[in-house]
Structures are given as structure tokens and as C-alpha cells.
Amino acid sequence: MQKALVIDPGKCTGCKQCEMACSYEKDNEFNVAKSRIRVFEFHEDGKFVPYTCTQCAEAWCQQACPVNAITTDAASGVKLVHDNLCVGCKVCTIACPFGTVNYNSTTGKVIKCDLCFGEPACEAACPTDAITYQDIDQTGFDKMKMWAKQSADGAEPSGPNPPVAH
């Protein structure tokens, strides 16, 4: 089963623990400037939104790469950048419509989220469950449940229901 990061901006407080966890996982230091996930603050609306790569099924970054340095991990669906192949041309950073592939001037390669090979550090670090890691085919589960609860509220349990003849 493939899994995906599910982000609920309504729960985010803007603490950036996810950015620190990401940079530490990848570079062994706390450095939000090199994080693959970023939290955006919309101050005047009082909103905070974590944002990162969604691992497109047909990834524009992958298709744009002239040296085939981005491959798909069949089991997880993750788009992986191979540092030994990446030449730092940055074409993928232009191709990605979401801006989630970025150049790292320290290494001369591009970086993007790889879901930490199944154990996303950002998800583990999030103190409010604004970032969770769920079945990729059921990422709407929590929202559906919330709306289902809303339609259930106000209705009494109906008791045993007899079948209806059609």
C-alpha cells in the first residue's frame, strides 16, 4: 500500500518543527532554508500552511530531467533524485508546477521530498497532527468522516431498520 503526506492547514501553528526535522534528517543539522517542506504564513488571514511535493503520478520534474536523474520508486511511488546523476541544471525546478523541487547551492544538486523512505520525519515531528501519513487512496478519509459526523449529528440512532420492499 502506498502512503501520502496529508496536510491539514487548519491544525498548523507555524512552529516549523517539520522544517527542522526535514533538514536534520537529510543534512544532520537544523536548517530550515534547506528543508523540503516549508510552512507558509498568511499573517493577515491568521493561516499557516505546510507545503511539499505530492509525488505526482506523472511527474513533470521527472519528464523534464534531461539526464534521467529522477526515477520512480515502484513500491512507494516516490520520485527520487539521484545525486550521482543530477547535473544541477534546474530544469526540473522550472517544470514543477508546484515549486516543490528546489536547487541546493551547497551541493549543486536539486532536492525534493522523498517521504524519508517511508518514515517521514516531518510527520513524526508535527506536534498538532497537521501533517499525517495515510493510505494514498484514502487521503480524504478524515474529511469524509468529519462531514459524515455532521450529517449524523442531530439524527437519533434509528434502531433496527426493517428492509424496504421495492
Next chain:
Amino acid sequence: MGWHRKILRINLSKGTVDVEPLNMEWAQQYLGQRGLASKYLINEIDPKVDPLSPDNKMIFATGPLTGTAASTGGRYSVITKGPLTNAIACSNSGGYWGAEFKFAGWDMLILEGKAEKPVYLTIMDDKVELHDASEIWGTTVWHTDDWIKTKHQDPMMHIAAIGVSGEKEVLYSAIVNDLHRAAGRSGVGAVMGSKNLKAIAVRGTQGVAVKDGKTFLKATMDGKKVLAENAVTGQGLPTYGTQVLMNVINEAGAMPTRNHRDVQFEGSHDISAEAMHEPRKTDGKKNLLTNQACFGCTIACGRISKIDENHFSVKNKPEYWHASGGLEYEAAWALGSNTGIDDLEALTYVNFICNEQGMDPISFGATVSAAMELYDLGLLTTEHTGGIELKFGSAEALVKCVELTGKAEGFGKELGMGSLRLCTKYGRPDLSMTVKGQEFPAYDSRGIQGMGLTYATSNRGACHLRSYTVSSEILGIPEKTDPLATEGKPALVKAFQDATAAVDSAGICVFTTFAWTLEDIAPQVDAACEGGWTPDRMMEVGERIWNMERMFNMQAGFTGKDDNLPPRLLSEPAKTGPAEGRVNGLEKMLPEYYQLRGWTADGVPTNETLSRLAV
């Protein structure tokens, strides 16, 4: 590790930028941030220096945990000699600025001299530049933040700035970073203004490494779990913010009201955390929009509020209709209960202006309260105030006062002196609710006795953040003591003062100590940096810092006589509530406190004490 071991020294008179190694020997003795920067400051300035002269210096300092994944690890402090008090000033701020500065590869910034013309500073990793600030001088913090980011085409910058109040040296001006977090107290913003420095913009890509990563991650994860499971840090603060205290302190009969004439406020519910959560009668919307964390904080006590667009304070002023930093308990109290004003929307607007213009809402509110009492007694009249009817309870008057004081115009110039200078000018210094020139925060020491000793002995003037014995006396953390008793309070105050000095030097927020003890903190510090940090060693460092700050103040001219409270708290009994009939028993606590500190009966640290602590 935990450190870059690099200091940036900028002489604004000469326009020079120098890089120095961090004194690691001192880092062993003073840990970081508050302690370490105070050591630098005291080593470099004359204690008698005029705080607003070019000879005063100011230091922006981080701790070893700043810029790490330790919960709340984003703090920085501004250390200087304060113009409100003439004592050492150390104001701590959250937001994102401190961590970003550390990410730029620096541990500390020392500012000297005075720029010939207004300037602002940009620090982009190793690239450090001073720029002409003539286009933003005379504008607000909020405008400056936007202008610099636009000018440098860098929305990822974090900016600490002063508003017009700081430029004009309003004595309780704050330095505001990230629009609504502040190094708030003691007038550090006025010192920045006196140096012709408008703002410091930082951006960093260097990262912060720690000594022992695996141990560090374990220690910080353990710490976060403790915070999440604690009722105050896991529930109370994120849900209600520090405003969770409003009703609690009011019921305890320790909420200063109308310049401390009363100790309970009849309108407290209307300005409380609960009121911020309730739909307004006027438009059905809530004042509180959401909570916000500072960098790395897993508590998230910050308030983000929106003002009713039809409220008189913002009517036809759409520039204030957006969300921004809302009321913390201290601001709600100082602007509300202490002025007798129960209009939540007005207080939120006044708080916005304090952030926008860079003013400490505690000292501002308390100064307005003192002015209201002078007005009530007929010592101030509309002739002095420029027509403002400065009555207790008047939201209209408060709104006019904040607009004038933020720009230091008209009667705002008088209010900008702070309550002691104002009350002295109008012949009643006894009505100034201050210690060493700094206004009280939100706890009346007749109802919480330990806070009287806390205020009297605080090294930066009246302050709750030097030893928050409210924790013990009201909340029962770490154990409950009787708020009305003086017995045991000297030892309690000393222990809180020393522990807090250590916490303030580590790079984390003192609010963690509702749940954490030094037993939780020391392992995080020890995994981050060299030094063999244990709880005992942190207490020892805290005591060293306390005595060092004390010695600076004594050399600046303070004596034991300044460890005092205004006569109202010592001789006018509380009128209502659990503390009815009581005054603060400072004289019962102070001699024992001096003794526990190893100071003489006059409050002077003995040579023995100083050499024991290697101050």
C-alpha cells in the same frame, strides 16, 4: 556545537563590521543569551553610562538551543543598559528572528556607537551591510517590515525593527520582530532609536548543528512529550493563551485594577480568554482567530485576533481589519483592568498599535493608568492632556493616548516618559506603580506575596519574568504555596530567580517551565553543546548571572534602598477578595532574602559570595 562560535561586532559610528570568536570560556560560565551577553556588556560599558548615549552598547544574543528542534528553541534577548530604569535591561523575544539570525551563522551581535544618519542593517549569512534608512525613518514597524522585504526582493527575511516611538525615545519602546513578537520591556527600542538604527533584517542558510544528534533528538522528544501531556502547556496555553490567567488571578484578588487602587476588576470577564472565544454581540464573529507558535514551539500560546470592523477604534480604517497579534494576559491587564476598561475590541486595537509602533503594552498601559489617577485627583487636566478626558474606564481616551504616544506627539510625549517620571512631574511620585522606574506587570503583590519580593529585587525593575512565583503560589507548580503567606518566599524567589536566569540563557522560552524543570532542560542543553550541563550546574550559572547583574546595578548607582515597593502596596490594604485587609509584607521577606543570597544587610553581595560564584 550548538554554537557557531562567531560574534558580529558593528560600530555604527564608524560603519565597521568585525567578526570575533565567541568567548567559549565565558560560555561555560554563563551558558549563553542572557548570561553570556550580560557578561560581554558589563565587561565593555561603564555602568554609569547614559543609556541613550553612543557609549551604551546593545547586544542581540542567542542561546545554545536557539535554532534547534528543542521546543521553543527560537529565542533571542536584547541586552543593554535600559533608559527606563538605568539598570541592566534584558528583553527576551520569540517569533522567528532569533533562529534566523543563528542560521545566518552568528551567535551574537554587538552594536556600538551611533550612526550619523538613520540606517538599517541586513545580515544575509556572511554578507553584512548597513543601508540608508531615510525612506523608512518615521514609519511604523509594520511598514518597515514590508518595505525592506520588497526592497531586497526577499520575503523570507525576518526583521526586528523599531517604530516611531523608538526613534523618538519613548522610554518603554520595544523592538518588534516578525510584526508582533517583541523584546518588550525596559525601553530597549529607545536604545536602538538612539543609535539611529531602524531595523535588522536577517536571513540564514547555515544551519545549526548539535554536539550529539542522537541524544539530542531523544532529549528534545522527551521534552516535547512532557509539554504535550501537561495541563498548562498542553491544554491551557494553546487554547486560551496566557489569558487563561485573567479569571484565575481576578478570583485570587491579585489583579491590579485602576492603578492598583483595587485588586479585582468587575469587567474581567469581558476582556478574558473566554470572551476572546465567544462570538461578539456586534457582528457574531469571534475576536480570536487562531493560535500561533513561535519558532520551534510546541505549546503555541500566541493569539491571532481580528477586530470588529465597525468598532469605533478601527471604523473607516481598513488597514486594521486584518488579523494580527492579539491580547496576551499582560497586555489585556495593563490596557484593560488597570485602566478600568472592559472593551475587548478597543484593547485589541491598542495592542495592535503597540506592536505597530513598537511599545511595551505593560508600561504603556500602566503609565496611562497612573495618568488616569492623576486626572481623577485633578492634578492632570484637559489642559495638560490636550483635551483628552482621561477618565478610568474610557476606551476613547486610551485609544487617543496610544495613537499619540506611538508617535510621541502632544500629550503622548508626557506618557512616553513612563509612570515614574510622569507622576514625579505632577507631584505624586508615590502614585507611580513601579520599581526602579519600571511598571508592574499583572499581579498585585498584596494578593501574591512572593511577587512583592520578586518585583522589589528584580534586576531590571518590576517584572514577572525574573521569578514567576505565581506558578507556585497560584498554580501549584512545582508545589503549592500559600499566596498570602510570606514564610518561605525568600527561598522560593531565590530559586525561581536563579533557575529562570539559566532558562533565559539557554535559548528557550520560560513558559516551558510550567511543565519542565531543569531536569528536563539540562539534558537538552548538554546534548547540544559542550559543558557537561547538569541541573546543578545550570542553577549555579543562574546564581552567577543574578549576582553579576546585581553588581552592575550597584555600580550604576542602585543600592538596597531601591529594593522597594510603592507605598500603596505596603500601606493601603487590599479592599476585596481573599487578600482583603492585607498589604505586602516585603519587610518580612527582604532580610531573609539577602541572607540566603549571601549579601549584607544592605543588600550588597559579599566578597565571599562573589568569589564563591567567580563573578
